[in-house]
Amino acid sequence: xxxxxxxxxxDSRKIKRAFNRMATEITxxxxxxxxxxxxxxxxxxxxxxxxxxxxxxxxxxxxxxxxILDITLYRDDFSELEDKHIVKKTEINFSIExxxxxxxxxxxxxxxxxxxxxxxxxxLGRPKTIQLLVFxxxxxxxxxxxADYTGKSLPTxxxxxxxxxxxxxxxxxxxxxxxxxxxx
Amino acid sequence: MSFNxxxxxxxxxxxxxxxxxxxxxxxxxxxxxxREVKKVPALRGKTIINLFFEPxxxxxxxxxxxxxxxSADISSFSKASSSAVKGETLKDxxxxxxxxxxxxxxxxxxxxGTPHFLSTFCRSHVINAGDGTHxxxxxxxxxAFTIREEKGKLKGLKVVIVGDILHSRVARSNMFLLNKMxxxxxxxxPPGLVPPQMARLGAQVDYNMDRAVQDADVIxxxxxxxxxxxxxxxxxxxxxxxxxxxxxxxxETARKNAIIMHPGPINRDIEISTQLADSLKSVILxxxxxxxxxxxxxxxxxxxxxxxxxxx
Numbered sequence: 001x002x003x004x005x006x007x008x009x010x011d012s013r014k015i016k017r018a019f020n021r022m023a024t025e026i027t028x029x030x031x032x033x034x035x036x037x038x039x040x041x042x043x044x045x046x047x048x049x050x051x052x053x054x055x056x057x058x059x060x061x062x063x064x065x066x067x068i069l070d071i072t073l074y075r076d077d078f079s080e081l082e083d084k085h086i087v088k089k090t091e092i093n094f095s096i097e098x099x100x101x102x103x104x105x106x107x108x109x110x111x112x113x114x115x116x117x118x119x120x121x122x123x124l125g126r127p128k129t130i131q132l133l134v135f136x137x138x139x140x141x142x143x144x145x146x147a148d149y150t151g152k153s154l155p156t157x158x159x160x161x162x163x164x165x166x167x168x169x170x171x172x173x174x175x176x177x178x179x180x181x182x183x184x
Numbered sequence: 185m186s187f188n189x190x191x192x193x194x195x196x197x198x199x200x201x202x203x204x205x206x207x208x209x210x211x212x213x214x215x216x217x218x219r220e221v222k223k224v225p226a227l228r229g230k231t232i233i234n235l236f237f238e239p240x241x242x243x244x245x246x247x248x249x250x251x252x253x254x255s256a257d258i259s260s261f262s263k264a265s266s267s268a269v270k271g272e273t274l275k276d277x278x279x280x281x282x283x284x285x286x287x288x289x290x291x292x293x294x295x296x297g298t299p300h301f302l303s304t305f306c307r308s309h310v311i312n313a314g315d316g317t318h319x320x321x322x323x324x325x326x327x328a329f330t331i332r333e334e335k336g337k338l339k340g341l342k343v344v345i346v347g348d349i350l351h352s353r354v355a356r357s358n359m360f361l362l363n364k365m366x367x368x369x370x371x372x373x374p375p376g377l378v379p380p381q382m383a384r385l386g387a388q389v390d391y392n393m394d395r396a397v398q399d400a401d402v403i404x405x406x407x408x409x410x411x412x413x414x415x416x417x418x419x420x421x422x423x424x425x426x427x428x429x430x431x432x433x434x435x436e437t438a439r440k441n442a443i444i445m446h447p448g449p450i451n452r453d454i455e456i457s458t459q460l461a462d463s464l465k466s467v468i469l470x471x472x473x474x475x476x477x478x479x480x481x482x483x484x485x486x487x488x489x490x491x492x493x494x495x496x
Contacts, residue, residue: 070212073226073254073484086205087212087484123221 002181067092347406
């Protein structure tokens with residue numbers, strides 16, 4: 001489907017500033033950084049998580065363990081209508097028991113991904129806390145879920161889509177609001 | 185990657201890309217069995233029935249555990265405990281089970297083609313767990329998965345399959361699969377058990393095991409089906425052992441990193457020496473471990489994993 005770019009809401013400078021701010025907030029709030037682990041939700045959450053881990057290392061010289069979560073098997077929106085979703089690996093090579101888990105995703109929309117991610121985490125152990133970082137909070141939540149750290153709050157209409165583009169996969173850092181194009 | 189089949193009847197009917205989707209999905213799912221809580225909710229609410237009209241320990245419990253690790257509900261029936269002993273036809277048995285709102289039927293039967301027959305009238309997904317001398321698709325998939333895991337690839341390898349090829353559905357499914365993936369297959373055994381026509385299925389036939397195992401990357405031993413030997417497919421077990429048993433001496437001529445496989449159950453010191461079966465070169469128990477991941481992948485791809493939209 002063709003899509004139309006409606007607005008470029010963040011460029012690489014703004015994105016960098018947002019990352020720096022969030023990393024500072026995390027280090028301020030988590031006194032014991034040695035108890036912190038970061039888990040990124042596939043796909044873009046993983047790259048955001050890596051950048052945060054790198055910044056924490058720069059600021060406080062703490063190496064925070066990083067894991068990757070695939071939430072496909074925990075989704076609640078399975079139906080028989082469309083293509084199957086391919087399962088990818090969950091790679092968490094440490095125990096999350098009693099840890100402060102920082103869960104990372106790119107966009108917070110309905111909250112259902114985060115619900116699935118929390119169910120999945122809790123099956124892996126009992127963390128001391130779960131904190132949520134999202135790069136964009138776009139509204140329209142369907143579940144009582146709120147982010148602890150947000151790159152930017154961006155009110156949108158349901159029809160619009162928010163694209164967080166990252167250098168690691170998209171060659172360029174930017175945040176776009178797009179809309180599905182007209183017929184044809 | 186995509187997978188849009190309704191049933192899993194055999195490797196013959198799968199494309200290379202579908203096979204790769206199953207293998208890759210299994211790779212993602214394998215980690216679940218190593219967790220403390222070995223369970224994910226993906227197939228919650230699905231009902232699966234294991235219908236085993238032939239004896240089995242591995243395949244049956246493997247399917248059961250795979251279903252349970254995906255949170256599906258599964259019941260198992262064996263021939264002895266089913267109404268088949270009271271004279272009910274297979275079709276009636278299946279229709280009665282389907283009336284209980286099943287989502288999938290896993291069937292093993294001594295008659296080749298039984299899963300096909302079920303697929304002609306079943307609403308549920310049909311999964312072939314071994315039919316006569318036809319196919320045993322999940323075994324071939326777990327074998328390919330194990331080879332790929334050990335060797336890092338499939339294409340270009342040489343796999344030697346030794347034993348009772350004639351009666352082996354494992355050999356047939358493996359041949360179909362390995363052919364599609366660009367693996368060279370050599371079949372070895374006494375002529376009574378390896379008719380030269382088998383070459384038409386896309387393999388090379390060799391009656392000299394010493395020659396065949398040279399340069400092999402994988403040696404797959406099959407069980408000598410002693411229960412079928414009344415018909416004299418080969419002169420004697422002693423002669424068979426002399427010519428076709430995998431011994432340390434024979435194994436020496438294979439490639440340095442060659443691995444030994446066996447679908448089980450093994451006859452120790454008949455088709456394979458105990459020493460080799462228990463050696464580090466043997467991946468027999470890894471095959472069993474990978475069987476769970478493969479069956480989870482098959483169940484997941486057939487029964488679940490479809491979704492409306494990904495906007496979140």
